[in-house]
Amino acid sequence: MKELLTMGMEASPEKYLPHLITEEERTHFEENGYLYIPNALSTEMREQLIHTVDTSYNKALATGRAKPDSQWGWSDFLGADAALLNLVDLPTTLPKVWGILGWNIYLYHAHMHVKPPAAPDAEEGEGWLEWHQDSGRVNIEMETHPRPRLSLKVGYFLTDVSEPGRGNFYIRPGSHLSDMSVPESEISRDPREATADDVPDDAMPVCVEPGTAVLFDRRLWHSRSPNNSEMTRKALFYGYGYRWIRPKDEMTVEPLYDRCDAIRRQLLGAATRNNGRYVPAEEDVPLRGWLIENLGDDPTLAMGPRHA
Template identity: 50%
Template sequence: MNESCLQYSLTEEERNTFNQTGYLILENVLSPEQVQALTVEVDRIHARKLSEGQDPQKAMFYTDFVKDHQMFLDLVDYEKVLPKVWGLLGWNIYMYHTHLIVTPPSGQEQSDKTFGWHQDSGRANLEMETHPRPRLSLKVAYFLSDLAEPGRGNFWIVPNSHLQDTMSLSDNGMGQPEGAIPVCVKPGTAVFFDRRLWHAASTNWSDITRKVLFYGYGYRWIRRKDDMTMVEELLEQSNPIRRQMLGDGLNCNGYYTPTDGDVPLKVWLKEQGLAV
């Protein structure tokens, strides 16, 4: 990491917004040039999956994509984003999950059917005996498409719902929860959201194809969600902090009781004179 990244450290206002609402929206995190270049690579992956039988009218959910291009890998420890992630979660973290979603126009008529509302992390929500449920992880979503208007397959959320263990939904399968809103953002925007925030995908009723990259960060003692391939090759070309983000460590015990060798991010923060 270069110390210049510290100019993007989490502010107290950002921390308060995230803690209170469960999400944080930051515009222009990606430049127009980055958006264009990343879109080219996403389109290439989508074209390949279409040739392999992907339904052209259904959303493509593609995991483990950081291996597919250097630009994806460079976002793992992106200087405008990682300081905010460690500002929220601390230094004992790594990237446990990545997926990109391409949502083409559905061709469907707009309706008010209830979306698939959920919190992330599956069984963790049933088997961790706490209230509210623990944060554990967060995701950063990089938006490559213009989703400034609703109806474009927007990500929907219920602000302030991250401390709720349940969500009331309609019995007839129509309508959205009280307080639900679409996330309407421009290309280049990054949205940080707590895994506990109640959220849902929506149908794309527009003529615009929605393209989003998701990077999930959690504590190092959480198991990976992806069958991450080519990890050894990625580690070989990475600096120590990126290696940590990719899941590297000295031994298994170090994921629970880390030494400095397991967490170079902690060492680097101390070298910058920051509290750890």
């Protein structure tokens, strides 16, 4: 299957401008903590991504990094295929990301996830919901209310999760503004001990067609669920945060810089100096210059509510 290559933002602004966040989308995200983007992936790109995920999963099975009939995840994958790298600045989703977070952003977190049918998991009624906010100790050590947003994720659903029971993730709309308690003793992993035996009244499964992207605020309380279907759920999650946030995963990105334009390099974490993440110069944040060039000196819809 051929590689899908993109020209990047600098060479093709016309691909991005039609997808700026709308006020209706912004309001929905601010109030509910999530946003669906149907058809974010073309059929061709989705097929390439499925092929890439299958190839990676099969390699993991062959080497023992994945176990048959068990769920599997991998983070350091951006260099495995051009289609995975192209998602970093996908025209249908990145304008929504910068519209919410602004321009001083990068990809601090990514994971590939495969969940086969009947992968070992707790059943409903046995603590199968592990409600949590992302970012671990951020939720303990940030002394503000509500906790700060800091980042968001874009989930790309490659397979059909349009019905419950297919390994859907559950969300509690509006809960990003509610600081439920988390255990202060948590050290080695994210605080996922807010475990429930049944589905809260305010929770819902994310049911979307293949090729849909789902943006969600890192503060949104969410959970896994079992895959009781006959299909294998395949999804990719890309987390964007401010450039002064440390990477959450092992991410081998520097060797990819030669294949990227300046904006994609920013999104992969490039910086002229460490302080450029806090006090950026123009060369640290080419995304900002792109926004000004293409949308004017006050691109309100492009730069997020805090930057308007």
